[in-house]
Amino acid sequence: xxxxxxxxxxxxxxxxxxxxxxxxxxxxxxxxxxxxxxxxxxxxxxxxxxxxxxxxxxxxxxxxxxxxxxxxxxxxxxxxxxxxxxxxxxxxxxxxxxxxxxxxxxxxxxxxxxxxxxxxxxxxxxxxxxxxxxxxxxxxxxxxxxxxxxxxxxxxxxxxxxxxxxxxxxxxxxxxxxxxxxxxxxxxxxxxxxxxxxxxxxxxxxxxxxxxxxxxxxxxxxxxxxxxxxxxxxxxxxxxxxxxxxxxxxxxxxxxxxxxxxxxxxxxxxxxxxx
Numbered sequence: 001x002x003x004x005x006x007x008x009x010x011x012x013x014x015x016x017x018x019x020x021x022x023x024x025x026x027x028x029x030x031x032x033x034x035x036x037x038x039x040x041x042x043x044x045x046x047x048x049x050x051x052x053x054x055x056x057x058x059x060x061x062x063x064x065x066x067x068x069x070x071x072x073x074x075x076x077x078x079x080x081x082x083x084x085x086x087x088x089x090x091x092x093x094x095x096x097x098x099x100x101x102x103x104x105x106x107x108x109x110x111x112x113x114x115x116x117x118x119x120x121x122x123x124x125x126x127x128x129x130x131x132x133x134x135x136x137x138x139x140x141x142x143x144x145x146x147x148x149x150x151x152x153x154x155x156x157x158x159x160x161x162x163x164x165x166x167x168x169x170x171x172x173x174x175x176x177x178x179x180x181x182x183x184x185x186x187x188x189x190x191x192x193x194x195x196x197x198x199x200x201x202x203x204x205x206x207x208x209x210x211x212x213x214x215x216x217x218x219x220x221x222x223x224x225x226x227x228x229x230x231x232x233x234x235x236x237x238x239x240x241x242x243x244x245x246x247x248x249x250x251x252x253x254x255x256x257x258x259x260x261x262x263x264x265x266x267x268x269x270x271x272x273x274x275x
Contacts, residue, residue, distance in 0.1 A: 007036040008043030012050040015078070020049050033058040033081040057092035059084040062099045070095055105134040106141035114152040114185050119144055154183040155190030158205030158230045159197045168193055203232040204239035209246055217242045 007029065014021060014035050024046050026035045037043040059075055060083050075086045075095050086092035105127065112119060112133050122144050124133045133148075135141040154176065161168060161182045171193050173182045184190035198204045209217055209231050220242050222231045233239040 005038050007032075007038065008040050010035045010037070010043060010046045010050060011055060012047075013053045013056065014050055016051060017049045021046050024049075028081075030081070033060070033078065033083045033085070054087035056085040056087065057089050059086060059092050059095045060099065062095075063102060066099060066102055069098065073098075101138055102136050104138075105136060106138050108133045108135075108141065108145050108148050110145075110148045111151075112148045115147050118147050118152075122147070152185040153187075154179075154185065155187050156181045156183045156207065157190060157193045157197055158207055159194075159201055159203055159225070159228045159232070161197055164193075164197055164200070167196060171196075198236070202234055203228075204234070204236045206231045206233070206239055206242040206246065209242075210249060213246060213249055216245060220245075 009029070009032065010021065010026065011034065018035070021035050024037065024042055026037045026043070026046050028034075029036055035046070037046060056078070058081075059070070062070060062084055070084055073086070073091055073095050074088065075084045075091070077083075078085055084095065086095060107127070107130065108119070108124070109132075116133070119133050122135065122140055123137075124135045124141075124144050126132075127134055133144070135144055156176070156179065157168070157173065158181075168182050171184070171189060173184045173190075173193050175181075176183055182193070184193060194205070203225060205225070205228065206217060206222060207230065217231050220233070220238055221235075222233045222239070222242055224230075225232050231242070233242065
């Protein structure tokens with residue numbers, strides 16, 4: 001039975017003396033990322049050739065996408081051994097843990113079907129066996145889970161949609177019993193549905209107008225639809241200008257989008273008669 005070769009490793013920054021180590025008969029261990037010799041005395045002699053410096057704690061190979069995160073930890077790349085290392089033992093251990101976690105699949109729970117495009121944008125992947133979305137990065141998976149938990153944004157269709165019920169169903173719109181309005185998860189599809197309703201009624205609605213802008217939109221010629229409980233204008237261009245005004249207001253004040261299709265007119269007495 002062949003006897004296993006004994007390996008006496010040479011530690012430290014061996015790159016500068018690698019040719020001398022070769023001359024002494026030392027060999028390179030690609031798994032350990034270190035030079036060694038089978039004879040203790042020669043290994044000791046080789047060790048004396050290594051210049052004094054901080055000890056290298058081998059981290060090992062890592063996926064390319066972790067390169068920047070390893071650099072942030074202070075890790076360095078050894079081109080000769082094709083491995084990452086760190087002069088701090090604890091930092092090297094943290095880096096190894098990060099690499100190990102990156103190889104794991106962090107699965108998402110809940111109904112993710114309606115937010116799958118957002119999950120794809122985050123780099124999540126679909127596991128055909130478990131029928132679940134997952135990500136190998138724990139932090140990204142946590143952000144993706146928050147997207148699933150929040151659910152997709154609802155884009156509501158304003159106006160009297162009752163005559164268009166069947167057409168809205170055919171466009172994959174859905175009914176929200178709490179908001180008592182039709183909506184679509186896809187913004188463009190909701191816009192097409194809104195155009196259908198607006199063309200038929202001659203009313204181009206301005207959605208989610210905050211009470212602070214009631215006077216502004218009224219000055220633009222918008223009127224209040226008590227049935228739809230929303231502002232509108234017969235001119236599409238003016239309605240779009242009013243909608244742009246609402247968007248600018250939201251961005252400046254950082255107000256969240258209203259998760260409802262209706263606007264409460266009780267905030268302004270001027271709305272009592274749709275003026």
